[in-house]
Amino acid sequence: MYKKLIIFDRDGTINLDSKGYSHIKSECKIYEDVYSFFSALDTNINICVVTNQSGIGRGYYSEKEMHEFNYEINKLIRLKTMHRGIDHFFFCPHIPSDKCNCRKPKNQLVKKALKFFNCKPYEALFIGDKLTDFQAGTSAGIQSIIIDRENSLDSVKLENLEVNIYSSLEFSNFKHYFE
Numbered sequence: 001m002y003k004k005l006i007i008f009d010r011d012g013t014i015n016l017d018s019k020g021y022s023h024i025k026s027e028c029k030i031y032e033d034v035y036s037f038f039s040a041l042d043t044n045i046n047i048c049v050v051t052n053q054s055g056i057g058r059g060y061y062s063e064k065e066m067h068e069f070n071y072e073i074n075k076l077i078r079l080k081t082m083h084r085g086i087d088h089f090f091f092c093p094h095i096p097s098d099k100c101n102c103r104k105p106k107n108q109l110v111k112k113a114l115k116f117f118n119c120k121p122y123e124a125l126f127i128g129d130k131l132t133d134f135q136a137g138t139s140a141g142i143q144s145i146i147i148d149r150e151n152s153l154d155s156v157k158l159e160n161l162e163v164n165i166y167s168s169l170e171f172s173n174f175k176h177y178f179e
């Protein structure tokens with residue numbers, strides 16, 4: 001099935017997030033397999049990010065700092081590849097106790113992304129690094145994939161789910177989604 005939209009998680013999927021709450025642009029590091037993935041990708045495919053940014057709600061950083069960090073991600077992608085980068089960032093600034101509908105595993109932002117790009121669920125692919133990403137994607141009817149680079153996911157929790165897990169964003173693994 002041909003996919004025309006990729007919805008990425010951000011932290012831990014696109015950029016390294018070893019300390020959590022990534023927001024300092026000078027420390028922004030992109031996974032090498034992200035560069036090769038973008039290099040191999042057909043430029044007609046829309047790309048967006050759906051990301052939980054509770055660091056804003058917790059007062060760890062501002063919305064402006066987050067936008068600057070997002071800008072840095074695209075700057076690095078453009079520098080290292082011929083690709084234009086991520087077309088749109090959708091973010092949830094809330095903390096869990098806000099009980100909003102946009103924080104993953106809720107799917108409000110995922111649905112918003114589909115609408116924004118005028119895309120049917122079956123035309124999209126969700127790529128994240130956590131079970132909550134998988135839940136946000138699949139509950140919106142989108143085929144979803146987890147990249148488990150550190151092989152750290154709890155296999156017990158995943159046992160009863162048909163989760164597509166890959167150890168990297170190596171493009172050849174994904175080629176079939178786009179042809």
Ligand SMILES: [Mg+2]
Pocket residue numbers: 009010011012013128129130
């Ligand atoms: Mg993540």
Ligand SMILES: [Zn+2]
Pocket residue numbers: 092093094100101102103
């Ligand atoms: Zn929210």
